[in-house]
Amino acid sequence: MKTKKILLVDDDSNDIELMLAALEEQNLANRVVVARDGVEALDYLYRRGGFADRPPGHPVVVFLDLKMPKVDGLEVLRQVKADPNLKNIPVVMLTSSREDQDLVDSYNHSTNAYVVKPVVFESFVEVVKQLGLFWVLTNEAPPDEQEARTV
Amino acid sequence: MISARIRDLPFAQKVFLLLFVTLSVSIISSSFVSGIFQVRSARKELVASLQQQGAVLAHSGGSALVFQDDRFASQTLSGLAAEPSFVAGRFMDENGEPFASYPETAPDMPTPPESGAGHAFSDGHLDVWCPVFLSGRRVGSLWLRADTRSVQRRVSGSVYMLGVTALIALAVGLALSLPLQRTLVRPVGELARVAREVTAGQHYDLRAKKNANDELGTLTDAFNDMMRHIEEQNHAMRLSEQRNRDLFESAPVALWEEDFSLIKSDIDAWRADGITDIQQHLEEHAELVDHCAGNVRVLDVNSKTLESYGAGSKTEFEGALGSFFTPESTAAFRAGIVAFADGNTAYECEAPNRTLHGEVLHFLIRWTLPPECETTWSRVLVSTVDITEQWRARNELSIAHDQLEIRVAERTRDLQERTQDSEQLNKAMINLLEEHKETNRELERVASRLQASNKELESFSYSVSHDLRAPLRHVDGFIRLLIQRERDHLDSTSARYLETIAESSNRMGRLIDDLLAFSRTGRAALNRQLTDSNAVVQDTLREMSPREDERDISWKIDVLPSIKVDGSLLRIVWENLIGNAIKYTRQCVNPRIEIGTLQQGSDETIFFIRDNGAGFDSKYKHKLFGVFQRLHRNDEFEGTGIGLATVQRIVHRHGGRVWAEGEVGKGATFYFTMEKGAEDENKKDPAG
Numbered sequence: 071m072k073t074k075k076i077l078l079v080d081d082d083s084n085d086i087e088l089m090l091a092a093l094e095e096q097n098l099a100n101r102v103v104v105a106r107d108g109v110e111a112l113d114y115l116y117r118r119g120g121f122a123d124r125p126p127g128h129p130v131v132v133f134l135d136l137k138m139p140k141v142d143g144l145e146v147l148r149q150v151k152a153d154p155n156l157k158n159i160p161v162v163m164l165t166s167s168r169e170d171q172d173l174v175d176s177y178n179h180s181t182n183a184y185v186v187k188p189v190v191f192e193s194f195v196e197v198v199k200q201l202g203l204f205w206v207l208t209n210e211a212p213p214d215e216q217e218a219r220t221v
Numbered sequence: 222m223i224s225a226r227i228r229d230l231p232f233a234q235k236v237f238l239l240l241f242v243t244l245s246v247s248i249i250s251s252s253f254v255s256g257i258f259q260v261r262s263a264r265k266e267l268v269a270s271l272q273q274q275g276a277v278l279a280h281s282g283g284s285a286l287v288f289q290d291d292r293f294a295s296q297t298l299s300g301l302a303a304e305p306s307f308v309a310g311r312f313m314d315e316n317g318e319p320f321a322s323y324p325e326t327a328p329d330m331p332t333p334p335e336s337g338a339g340h341a342f343s344d345g346h347l348d349v350w351c352p353v354f355l356s357g358r359r360v361g362s363l364w365l366r367a368d369t370r371s372v373q374r375r376v377s378g379s380v381y382m383l384g385v386t387a388l389i390a391l392a393v394g395l396a397l398s399l400p401l402q403r404t405l406v407r408p409v410g411e412l413a414r415v416a417r418e419v420t421a422g423q424h425y426d427l428r429a430k431k432n433a434n435d436e437l438g439t440l441t442d443a444f445n446d447m448m449r450h451i452e453e454q455n456h457a458m459r460l461s462e463q464r465n466r467d468l469f470e471s472a473p474v475a476l477w478e479e480d481f482s483l484i485k486s487d488i489d490a491w492r493a494d495g496i497t498d499i500q501q502h503l504e505e506h507a508e509l510v511d512h513c514a515g516n517v518r519v520l521d522v523n524s525k526t527l528e529s530y531g532a533g534s535k536t537e538f539e540g541a542l543g544s545f546f547t548p549e550s551t552a553a554f555r556a557g558i559v560a561f562a563d564g565n566t567a568y569e570c571e572a573p574n575r576t577l578h579g580e581v582l583h584f585l586i587r588w589t590l591p592p593e594c595e596t597t598w599s600r601v602l603v604s605t606v607d608i609t610e611q612w613r614a615r616n617e618l619s620i621a622h623d624q625l626e627i628r629v630a631e632r633t634r635d636l637q638e639r640t641q642d643s644e645q646l647n648k649a650m651i652n653l654l655e656e657h658k659e660t661n662r663e664l665e666r667v668a669s670r671l672q673a674s675n676k677e678l679e680s681f682s683y684s685v686s687h688d689l690r691a692p693l694r695h696v697d698g699f700i701r702l703l704i705q706r707e708r709d710h711l712d713s714t715s716a717r718y719l720e721t722i723a724e725s726s727n728r729m730g731r732l733i734d735d736l737l738a739f740s741r742t743g744r745a746a747l748n749r750q751l752t753d754s755n756a757v758v759q760d761t762l763r764e765m766s767p768r769e770d771e772r773d774i775s776w777k778i779d780v781l782p783s784i785k786v787d788g789s790l791l792r793i794v795w796e797n798l799i800g801n802a803i804k805y806t807r808q809c810v811n812p813r814i815e816i817g818t819l820q821q822g823s824d825e826t827i828f829f830i831r832d833n834g835a836g837f838d839s840k841y842k843h844k845l846f847g848v849f850q851r852l853h854r855n856d857e858f859e860g861t862g863i864g865l866a867t868v869q870r871i872v873h874r875h876g877g878r879v880w881a882e883g884e885v886g887k888g889a890t891f892y893f894t895m896e897k898g899a900e901d902e903n904k905k906d907p908a909g
Binding site: 082084085087088091137166167169171187188189190191192194195 | 682683688690691693694695697698699700701702723726727730
């Protein structure tokens with residue numbers, strides 16, 4: 071049985087550390103693959119570049135930050151949801167921004183969820199816990215069709 | 222003078238005279254010539270005969286001379302005595318000395334010619350000299366004298382006969398020429414007579430009788446033609462004159478024929494005196510004008526004239542001529558004289574004249590000088606037209622026109638004033654408009670600046686909402702992790718310090734959120750919809766998950782009306798107000814929160830929320846709604862101090878009012894309205 075992977079896309083190392091610490095409490099940390107920006111995220115998903123050798127199989131969920139250098143979250147979202155091979159992968163926007171415009175844009179690009187990172191750590195931990203439990207354990211991931219091919 | 226008298230003789234006499242003179246002269250001259258001829262031939266005969274006799278005698282006398290036989294010589298000479306005309310003879314010797322003479326008493330011999338031969342007439346005698354030759358030698362000369370009686374006799378005889386002949390010839394000639402005279406003289410006389418009769422009696426119907434086809438006949442024909450022509454012309458002229466006459470008489474315009482010749486001669490006399498400016502002269506001497514007027518002779522007037530001036534007859538008219546003049550017409554008359562004097566042949570004027578009825582009428586007067594009278598002014602054609610009606614009408618029109626002009630001037634002045642006023646108004650308006658435009662432009666500029674600044678704010682708040690939260694999150698997160706990790710090693714103070722740090726960063730996060738919300742309430746466009754206030758309040762209550770010590774709040778909520786407001790902003794209002802009410806009743810024993818409305822006036826709904834919590838000091842009421850203003854310390858009741866500021870901003874944006882009453886320890890009541898008077902959702906809401 072394949073390990074269910076979580077793709078965490080964020081450029082902020084602090085946020086990543088906090089996320090991992092929070093996920094650690096749920097024992098989900100070992101399933102996390104980290105991409106530091108949009109390019110890496112797409113490389114992972116398409117199994118190219120630095121991730122060309124990764125074992126095939128989609129992640130069960132992508133936690134996607136909005137504001138990133140090079141290719142930002144919205145662009146990744148757009149590409150993922152536009153690609154027939156990847157569009158079924160659940161994507162959760164996980165971002166500090168609460169702006170309406172960002173919400174609108176994200177949902178227009180068919181994001182599955184939009185979660186604002188709480189400032190208070192307690193809440194942050196709680197949110198992460200819920201997310202992880204839900205998407206990894208509770209949610210039924212779409213079945214893998216063909217392996218994601220390099221584009 | 223004789224020649225003059227002869228010229229004026231009647232034609233017949235002239236012809237006779239001509240014939241007589243011609244005949245006489247020719248006959249007499251021919252007689253004379255013949256007479257002279259005869260005399261000369263008589264004399265020539267005499268000379269010839271005497272010379273012949275002389276020659277004979279000389280021949281026989283030669284020897285006598287040589288032989289000095291004077292007796293023989295005298296005897297020879299005596300032979301001539303038989304000749305009746307013989308007077309004397311003499312032989313002369315070669316020296317010219319008389320040799321022998323016969324008769325003894327021979328008169329003196331005149332001087333012979335040098336050649337010794339020749340003849341000479343003198344004083345009733347003829348002297349002949351012949352040379353005497355003997356055998357070719359000149360021995361002397363011979364002188365013979367004869368008297369010319371015979372010649373004279375013969376001459377007188379001839380003359381007598383010639384005279385008679387002449388007379389007879391003359392008589393015969395004159396007699397014969399009489400018929401000729403008649404053929405010549407009679408037609409001429411006839412023509413002359415007819416012509417005289419024609420001219421004397423003006424009988425142009427007479428004709429002369431043509432006698433012959435010669436020049437006289439031509440003359441007669443021409444005369445007759447002329448007569449006929451004249452007759453026709455006269456007839457035509459009479460007709461034309463008659464027509465003119467009729468025209469003149471029956472014309473509907475008053476026509477006069479006047480004679481200005483006396484005036485003209487006066488003017489000529491003045492000019493001769495050196496006066497060049499007739500007008501000035503007449504102006505200076507007004508009596509001259511009257512004098513000239515008096516010198517006008519009326520030649521003829523037509524019936525219309527008489528009618529116009531009210532005269533019964535031409536004599537009546539002429540007699541009253543002077544009374545027609547008025548001062549104006551006198552001046553016009555003077556001007557006309559001047560016009561004619563300046564060489565114009567036409568003059569026109571309008572002048573009042575007084576009629577014989579004493580009425581003053583206005584006439585249009587025209588003078589015309591016919592070309593043939595230009596120098597004499599002996600005939601001036603005058604027409605006068607009664608224009609009294611038109612003149613009156615014109616006067617009235619002129620008066621009306623003047624009045625109109627006055628009125629127009631007045632109106633124009635009025636108008637000008639009003640125009641000036643309105644111009645000033647216009648200017649003021651234009652200024653106002655300019656200011657208005659300027660204000661509008663200013664507004665537009667401000668609006669666009671606002672828009673720009675709003676955009677800036679948007680991006681600002683976007684940054685804030687995203688970028689500021691991350692560090693805060695990190696601070697809190699890592700602090701927590703640290704606390705977790707070092708729980709066992711931390712003393713209470715260190716733990717408290719760490720706790721404080723985390724708390725502070727949390728507070729900062731809350732401040733940021735509240736500030737963002739506050740800013741958004743100012744920026745977001747007002748979307749007024751009919752909103753059910755009950756629903757909003759209930760939603761808000763549900764949202765605000767009650768904390769443990771708030772569970773036993775007793776709520777009294779009235780039915781709230783629907784109002785036309787921005788739903789999301791209304792929610793924020795209730796969130797803040799309800800949140801505050803809950804917060805400040807936390808330490809209350811029996812917390813009680815009431816929500817309802819007051820009716821004051823027909824179009825104003827006042828919402829209120831009352832709590833019986835901590836209340837506030839009324840003294841600081843004015844600080845309630847200030848940004849970051851708090852009336853309690855953070856350790857009493859936490860808060861950022863923006864909530865009420867946000868409420869006020871939202872309420873004000875809706876054109877409403879918000880105020881509060883409170884008492885320390887007793888509670889507080891917050892009131893607000895959302896509509897101001899009539900609905901004014903069309904008004905663009907200024908950010909504020």
